[in-house]
Amino acid sequence: MKYSYDFGKKTDGSSKLRELLGGKGANLAEMARIGLPVPPGFTLTTEVCTYF
Secondary structure, eight states: OOOEEEESSSOOOOGGGHHHHHHHHHHHHHHHHTTOOOOOEEEEOHHHHTTO
């Protein structure tokens, strides 16, 4: 199971993963995927967030 998705130069996620990444994480991944300037970062999945 994957718990972290990168965005920026290397993007793992997309807007199709909204339920897993949350709205902000999915939007950042999608903006990076289409080539908009997004600083590199990562999103923890909503499944991980339920533990905290």
